Amino acid sequence: MASLDDLKKRIASVKSTQKITKAMKMVAAAKLRRAQESAERGRPYSEKMNNIILNLSNGISDKENAPKLLSGTGENKVHLCVVMTSDRGLCGGFNSNIIKKAKSYFSKILNEGKQLKIITVGSKGNDQLKRVYRDKIIENISFKESKNANYFDADKVGRIIIEKFEAGEFDICTIFYNQFKNVITQLPQAQQIIPLNNEEDHNNSDESYEFEPDEDEILSNLLPKNISTQIFKAMLENSASEQGSRMSAMDNATRNAGEMVDKLTIEYNRSRQAAITKELIEIISGAESL
Amino acid sequence: MSEEFKIEIVNPEKSFLVKEDVIEVVVPAFEGEMGILKDHISIISFLKPGIIKVFSKSGDENYYVEDGIIEFKNNNLSILTSTIISVTDLDKSKQGDLLKKAEAEASKSEISDQAKYLADQKVEVLRSIN
DSSP, rough: OOOHHHHHHHHHHHHHHHHHHHHHHHHHHHHHHHHHHHHHHHHHHHHHHHHHHHHHHHHOSSTTTTHHHHHHOOOOEEEEEEEEEOOOOOOOTTHHHHHHHHHHHHHHHHHOOEEEEEEEEEEHHHHHHHHHHHGEEEOOOOOOOOOOOHHHHHHHHHHHHHHHHHTOOOEEEEEEEEESSSSSOOEEEEEEEEETOOSSSSSSGGGGEEEESSSHHHHHHEEOOOOOEHHHHHHHHHHHHHHHHHHHHHHHHHHHHHHHHHHHHHHHHHHHEEEEHHHHHHHHHHHHHH | OOOOEEEEOOOOOSEEEEEEEEEEEEEEEEEEEEEEEEOOOOOOEEEESSEEEEETTTEEEEEESSSSSEEEEEEEEEEEEOOOEEEOOHHHHHHHHHHHHHHHHHTTTTSOHHHHHHHHHHHHHHHHHH
């Protein structure tokens, strides 16, 4: 059995760990509220953008000559995957859930004999993916300096993607991120952004719009913006998810540390009691032998 | 009959402005300034750098935008833009910064005609604000 001193040290060390995890939990909770608010405030923009694009693509007259960002290159050979993760660890399964989702998609693509290219956003994803897919990663973007997700960062990523698309480097682009559902649940998502997938609702196609200038020109201006918007939405969802995930992970860690302290304290008290009993027996048996 | 309609300006970060008592909005559409009154036909258009003028019962407001898309439908005007600043908030130093950036952009030689046109527009609008 460990000596009393050792036990005392361990209790102290677990207690200080508990203090740290508790503080991290509080910080995450405060940040979560802000991230959640900005995710909610950002929603109208991406929803409106989606609506307008939907209306536009329904109104477009010549589907054959539609911009490539909307209809795709007509081929399905090179896939670009944008994996969006956090820059910091200690947030439970947040990063590994995205990676898991992405990896299963990667192996599907590779099994079909297609070419795979990866862009990682956030350093944690890059760390995990470069072990297996080092030669597939073509770019790693990280926004460690910027505190909150902002549109300019998203725009930067969007520009890179569009540049590569126009250079013909890939046919299909998918982004991976965590959608924030609530503090305990984050759903890893794979969303295809090029070509645009809008099978969903075609219900409001009876709307007739006037376009100025014509549809094609608006679309070709709008689509690159939409890419950035989608990425921005993913970043917002991601940052809310990250904080939520960290909060619950740290909550668990704090609870576990509490349990451990209790267990160690019992052990400490028992061995203290045992030592006292032993000493008493020694004294009594010494007195008896006299 | 009332002559008012609703305007909503959103940027990626938040809903920037919502007003229900708007009488007229003048937007810098790509092919020229466009005034929008109640019961305008449904329209989608995009913006070039310029000033959005909002005339409403509760007062007139001006906003500087660099880009954006507008959609008008059922007397709802939605404006989506990534850069929007209220003209009253646009003090001399901020204006100077933006102007410098725009001028630098306009003086680049390797940009496309359209980008050049947009940058020139920006410079022109920013200069005219004073």
